[in-house]
Amino acid sequence: MNGFNYNNLIKNAKGPEGELLIKIFIKLYKHFGPQHWWPGDSPFEVCVGAILTQNTSWKNVAKAIHNLKQNNSLSPETLHNMAPELLADMIRPAGYFNIKAQRLKNFISVLVEEFDSDLDRLFQAGLDQTRERLLAIKGIGPETADSIILYAGGLPTFVIDAYTKRILSRHNIIENNTTYDELRRLFMDSLPNDTALFNEYHALLVVLGKDFCRKTNPLCKTCPISGM
């Protein structure tokens, strides 16, 4: 029972932008189907993946996570106590491995020392406070923070990524220079406040982007939402 009630979605959208964004969502959902995001077996794995996938294809991240699992290292305590050089070596396939090893350690230090290694305690403070805490960690920017909050914490924030901006900008729905926070507010202020919707919508935008809206990709005009 994880489908969406399209009529309710449209009814609860706010303003003409909300209606357009919902119509786009429905189109994408009908075209691509449910995406079952985030790929990952546990909330902690989602957090690790969110950091590793910064400017990096998921395929490379999957190799890195596979290495961590194979070495029985995918837990806060284990990674917290691991030498950074060893961690960097295990996540090598994900690229930027030195800086990402440090970023993982920055996040995990906060998790272990402030929240007793318990993600539930991190998310307990609610959306805004959790977001501020995550953004204060060096190496966690807005997209990574929102990914962690939405896909590991199940709290209703909207994730903006390069595909989201490129898709909406190429279809003349937003200006080219729209900022992360402006775009996030556009979605969150005009759509029903629904974790399942935000979860599926971002995943669908990424899938659409991969197929039709890469940096240099003329197929954009033939994508499922062209002409909306």
Next chain:
DNA sequence: TGCCAGGCCGGGT
């Protein structure tokens, strides 16, 4: 082969 991938930081203007 070169360009790109589910960003972010730090220094310069």
Next chain:
DNA sequence: ACCCGGCATGGC
């Protein structure tokens, strides 16, 4: 407040 170079592997 922007803008840019650096970070790095693997796929198409």
